Amino acid sequence: MIQSQRGVEGPRDLDHGTVPPDGRPLADQPKWRQDFPIDWAQDEYVSRRELVKFMVLTSGALAAGQLWIVLKSLFRQSPASAVGTPIARVDELVVGGAKTFTYPEGSTPRLLVRTGAATFVAYDQQCTHLLCPVVPAFEVGRLHCPCHNGWFDLETGRPVAGPPQRALPRVLLQVRNGTVYATGVEDSKT
């Protein structure tokens, strides 16, 4: 009998939102009543505490992500090997000549340039700006990216003009018995 007190007009139904004073269903109510619900859950009100919690957690996640990237780059194994992969014969290229190759297998295209009688350089062919392929400009000692007129130094791979900010990743080379071997890749440095 005591319990029935509450049930005079049916149980409280807060799950379905605000009960308007006239008791009619929400569909029959003016739109402003749906736009301004009284119940906290329907209002999507963000309290200061919720906002602070959100910001702390997202900042923490961001910091953890940065730390993860740092640790990953510190412990990254270089694919360098003493033997290396043969990529070209010395007599295949004239001085100033170039050739593309992949190292390691399945990588993005790399660019091998013969800069002297016994000197070779090799870089990743993707420009560090927006990944356009760079082409050698041997007569000025540079690599040129034609997309946005970016220039890299042929000897070091460092950017010298245009939009690129980072150096081209360098492929380490060895020349043995008339064959050029790729032995590893250096990370891009600014």
Added chain:
Amino acid sequence: MPVPDALEFFIDPGRCIGCQACIQACTECDTHKGQSMIQLDYVDRAHSTQTVPVVCLHCDSPTCAEVCPADAIKRTEDGIVQTARKPRCIACNNCVLACPFGVPKMQTKMNLMMKCDMCYDRTSVGLKPWCASVCPSQALAFGTREEMARLRPQAKPVNTFRFGLQTIRTKVNIMVPRDASSDIVDVTAAMHEPTIGHEILDDVFLGVPDGGDA
């Protein structure tokens, strides 16, 4: 964390001794910023010592929130109507004027409407609100319905009120005599009682017949 469903608030004005302990205790609540949210009404001060403690009754369809133009008054999932949200409240006083029970209070120094939130920091973890904790006669009580039925066999809880044409159901219960004929407290009917507020209302409601000692 919501207030547990089993725990309810019961007001029994007949037990109130006017000690004002609830008013003092109310200021201690962490969610009240040192303000007391309780009003202790004298029913007819010239003729009686009877007092009625008024806490928020937490209506199913809260009039204060209905009239709020700034959408600042919100009710949490457990049916507790909270103090106005500070970033939204524009201190317009609409809720203060609209509440049929006279509960919301305007804190002009803070430009914020504050009202009884049933000591939300306490009740949401299962503790009693401050007023119910200190009330020596338990005119303000917080517990289960079974407890109430056992301790107060002469009374029954009612949570429906009528103001003229408006019927209001509330989360908070008021205790009425068990043999009362109605389950609805008709608040405005009391205005026509001979003693209560008689001197003033006789002038206002001219159609009301003379009552009692006039």
